[in-house]
Amino acid sequence: MRHTRCFALIVALCCVCCTAASAAPFIVQNGQAQADIVISDAPSRTTRLAAEELQTYLRKISGAEVAISTEPDAALPVHLYVGRSAHTDRLGVSDEGLPHDAFRVVSGDNWLVLIGDDTEFEPIEPWAHSAADRARVLAEWDAMTGEHWGTPLLSLHRRYSNYLDLWATDNRGSFNAVNEFLRGLGCRWYFPGELGEIVPSMQEIELPDVNREVHPDFPVRHLYFYYNEFWTATEKSPRNVEDAMWQCRLGLRDASHEMGYSLGHGTTMVHSRDEVKQEHPEYFALWGGTRALGHHGGGGAPCLSSEGLLEENIRLVRTLYDHYDMPMVSVAPADGYVNLCQCELCEGKGTPDRGWSGQLSDYVWSYVNRVATELYQSHPDRMVSSIAYTTYQLPPEQIEQFSPNLAIILCRWRANFYDPATRESFSELVDAWLEKLPSKRLYIWDYYLHSRPNREWEAVPVYFPHIIAEDLQSLKGKSGGEYIEVFRSYWPDGYTWDALAANHLNCYLTARLYWDADQDVDALLEEYYDLFYGPAREEMRTFIEYTEANYMNANKDIAVIDRLFELLAKAEEAAGDGIYGQRVALLTDYMQNLHQLRERLAKGREDNPTARALTRNAADLKLDGVLDEAFWEGLPPYGLKDLATGARAKQPTTFKVAWVGNALALGITCTETDMANLAIGSERDGDANIWSGDTVEVLLETQPHSYYQIAISPTGAVVSADRARGIDMLWDAQAEVAAHRGDEAWSLEVRIPITDGADPLTGVYGRVPSRTYPWYFNVCRQRLRGEETALSAFSAPTEGGFHDVLKFAQLFVP
Template identity: 25%
Template sequence: MKQASMIQWARAALVLLAVAVPCATAAAADLTLVQNGRPNAVIVVPPEPPAPPPPANPKARVPPVAKSKWLRAAEAIQTYVEKMSGARLPIVTEGQPDETGMPVTIAVGHTRLAAAKGVKVPSGFKEVVGDPRVFEEEGFVIKTLGELVVVGGNSDGPYQGTLYAAYEFLERLGCRWYFPGDWGEVVPERQTVVFPETDLLSRPDFPIRQVSIGGWIPSTREERQQYDEWARKIKWTSEAFYPGCGDGFLAYLLPPNEYFESHPEFYALGKDGQPSVGRHRTLKYYENTTMLNLSNPDVFAESVKNLQAAFAGTGTSNVRRIVAPNGFGISPPDGAAFDHRPESRALNQNFDYPAYIHHPQTSEEFFGFAARLAREFPGKWVSTMAYAGREMPPQGVTLPPNVKVNYAPISSCVLHAGDDPSCWRRNETIAILRQWLKLTPHVDMYDYNPGFLLGSFVPERDVANFAINAKIYKQLGMKGLRSEGRKAFMQTWISYYVRGKLMWDVDADVAAIKRDFYTTFFGAEAGPHVQAWWDACEAALGATTMHCHEDWLVNHIYTVPFTTRIRAHVEAARKSAMTPKQRGRFDAFALIADHLEAFAAMEEAEMNLDYAEAARQALRCEADKLKLIQTYSFFMGDVKRPDFTNGRAILYTNLAARTSGSAGTRVAAVPLAAKFRRDRFNEGVIGEWYLPSHDDQAWETKNTFYTWDAQDPPEDDKGHDYDGYGWYRFTVDVPRQQVGKPLKLYLGGVINEGWVWINGQYAGHRGWHLWWAGRGRLEMEVDATGKVKAGPNVVTVRVWNNAEIGGMLRRGFLWAPRAAK
């Protein structure tokens, strides 16, 4: 069964509205838990399980005995009811005398009281390796019976059902946990607390429901603890269920510190012909960046031997790092690991998908290897990752039932949902997922949230997209999601909260959830205006024909006119009535809105080649970000990277120095509009399109700040953009005094590869780079010394784009370096 019906959900919302009512009157079937600030209910729990026997070694460290899941659930109810009313409900253990005299009983967990009333609380955990329905026993009940309410769930094995039931119970009393920690919590204050009549059996639509908070933005131990506690409140899972699997786990089968010196043939070769054994600042070699030679039969045999020893408890190898009691996880290193040994290349089937990774996929080799290992250990799970160079399902490989696949579609579009027929990117993600599920039912998704992986932390569209995608994933039969999250709530906003609702129940009413959040968090008057601002951002992103996962490619969407237009929502909210707490939350939101305005102003200044102003706007973004961090640390971390606005401020300062500062002076600007022609059949070089005399009157016009994908209509109804060669021609005027002096032509970006001619003379080439390789690698600069003349000069740029985003971007300029003193 699904989550509560909409009628029950609406009743819970009405309870929340009772915050403003001094005294609530209970209906006949409702239960009064607190009456006029005094307890009116007792919480009853089963006895705690017996403590484990003391260790045989009296000197051994004895870990503290953890509280049972049902006691933690009972204490959560006790804590939040006291926060609401000031009344502390007593907790009594079944079998002990109840001297409280309370008329209402809250039975938490698997109590005898619930059983005596015929309430069946979900229970049981039976892990059968290979079973398609494994890990699907979770669920909980909340049921009122006279003066009794049963709040219990499956707490066996890894399940947290009773804890989820407790927080669902509290939600129906009006409590909300929109964000981690106190800042994101809303607890209504009232003297009388009434729980409505309820009859609920609820089971999750996905067994696996996780969003991590690691990696890119560091978090403190306290923040991680708050985040973990919050995850339980919104019904995320705390267990991996299947064995863990991450980038580079494969090489732990044969740790290079144990094998490389004696068996270098166990490891893959790089393009340079050298073994690709990863290095580490504290270790000699590092497994997580090492690739094995999967074509070597001894690699398989030695891996089996090490795994057998690890499961038997007799091995000393570092392979133990990837082994769990129920199996092990393996995956090649991050990125597109490829073995260039001749024998390995001979095994490769050369399935090439340039729009995903720019060398042939290795799915057949890796998943063939994983399948063989799975057959050696039929009673264990073998967890794998379908990512980057092995994202595509393998051809000709049968996966045993004990293979689990974690599908990580890093290249997917984050601007459109899976049902958008005009987004080929997202459609292919769904098609690939469907193929994986034909090979094994044990598939979960490792997606990315935020979906803009590198950039300036501008608003995303995950709430709108996931409301659609969750239903598609459920229909396909996916096991769930283990998403890569980040401490970046200024960007993800309520996405994690909404994901929690949808991962439990894909049919949850997202519109109602959003209304509840905005009116509760900001007030009934201000909330709709704040929502209108976020909805406008989502709508603008969804309307584009671009398909990408980086925010610097949506600068044609988040423009100064757009941010100026939606500022009206901010100002309307500012004038609205709010409580002091709501006003503080609004102030944080206003900083997020100002940050987006600064982002747009930064991009506009760069488009105008006003790098000093662009640097100022980048620092404005940083100032807003630091204020947000001071308000609530989960908004962002104070991290410095070249792709963040702090890095862009440095870049703009350097460009300003080249154009009007200590490093040089600008001689001429690359015009914003240039002549442009596609070269579908690679005729341009042979046809000498670079000559000044070439007739370009029939060429179209292109903006040199935006990619051609941002400007052109799609090639077909699926949203494919042009891939191939494209030529730009423009004129720059050079003053006579600059002729014969050292000059350089700087181009803000070329995707993926570029060639330049000046007045018909070849000036240089910049090699191929992936479009999301980073700003620094996309820039291009050539020496123009001796190639210009006084007056107009024809510059021709040939661009090669073999897949995805392409073209010139971010304009550029001709400049004269200042002579060294």
């Protein structure tokens, strides 16, 4: 079979392979060990791990038991030196000059050295040795600093496996060297555990003639697997042990080496604790008249104009530099930070004209750069970082050059680069950031999260190998590496499918290309089809290539789903019942819920409600927010239901809809028993703070476009977004709105003009909705009172909040 021939080719042509067979001594001959594995008499834990790895796989390959010792056995003709020792020093093979877990593979007449930096990580107190250790750490931290700051070391214990005696933050240079040698013999690790490994069978293993030094193209190579940090690798959790070892075998490297322990939202360390909330409410953003003390899980959201906050942030970062020797510290704001603080100090600091991705850029990056500038005076050899994320993803316009000690971490979804325009925009964004960044320290934060349950891509096999290869090749020399969130289900968690059923290939290729971005991805794929799927190689190649070209439509197109199941069935038949069948079965199990999605798509919107927009005279519409004119008489009222249950909403909302000229008109009445405490998020058009208060949203899918979002506050303030690709807030619905607040309700009159689509940033593009070619829509309400949020919608219940497009109701003009 072809996969057997591939093994022979690998062994014959491997990059670390041998000289002529007649001349080369053997490591294993006729299944018997002709060598020993020699390590230092005081090895680091990763050196020992590397030696055990070599021993294990030589046994799996040949059956030979190659002993591990601290002195070479004179009775054996060959010696394999793993890690630095007095023996490697004598041979003149050093572990110096091998940063980022780089390595050397060097041979002599009767020896082979597999060496890299194996420095052990040594945590500095105070750090949390377990989740129960939090109180002690904070007490010691407070006593040491005199402050009530948070610390990123509260979760440090999660990076250590007691069972493996291994920190994720240990250097693993020699381990990488061992695995490079084993790859040369034909070993592969495509998926965790024995199910995912490829081990050739060989009775003879020759000593190679080799002198290689291998450095990665990307220093930071961090795949963060949900629920599978090293602390989960215990004797009672063999799957998590396999996962941890797979991460090592992929050649990954923990981001903390370059970027410290605080990667994402570092400013929360200043303000997240209750003592700070009580003593300094001015540190927190003012949204809708309330300080954001409980934002995003209780950590709060900062006011970035607060001088006290800035000064404390600077002191905190200096302390982290000095005490924990951190190379870099994040000063990015809290997660979900999408609204401008509404205090007087922050007035006018937003840039809503730049759209969703830039509306807070100057505001956030001004703060970040001020912190960095101060820290550069005291610690010019250390770095400050911030993510470029959501509303501050674009570079600021008011800062020409950043402080020399600033690094940025650009967040995006690589898998979305199937769209050439999206791919090009991010390429331009990288260059735009680098122009302003004297340090040239740019990193990527990405998301391989398509396998998350109860999300839009659940059960869809998502492969994007060529996007990965093209992107990493373009980032080589520009990016210092990546931190990627990868979904891995908690075990046991009730799920019968494996989240890596498809995503393991994306992870494997990403990891391999981190070391050499110029590799031929098609060659890597051909090898994968051969080795991983054997007799089903052609069927799985067809399946994966079809998925790669169509996954972006698989959650909305029945034809794509049917084709996926058809191709997978052929692969199942070809694979048989052995290990190849088990590998295909990973996908069979993973895709089970895709049957449910198909049923939902087939059913379509037939059970969704329908609304009729009766025709009215434009001259009769008086926009004052009060629905008392003759224009609204005779129009049927439609009511909103509780979003989650579909029951009648506790605070009723009704609307009427009409077609007037070339526009859609809506009259909306929100009953309210607590008008005195009506939550007003914003009184300004285009201000994302609108969602900090009560809102009504109109979602419209026209014949040519899916879909538009128009949010309106009780003051009549409007925020428009085109949701066809993300959140495009540069689009303007040009809606005319009037609002009225009475004693027991607030109401809106809305006129939304329809355009011909000539200007994609202006107006709703569509034709008059008819029975044959209707629109689909929803009218929704958000009501906020303190910590309570009530959501209701015309078409409810939904499975995706307001934005469940399949639940949109039908709208037509009779």
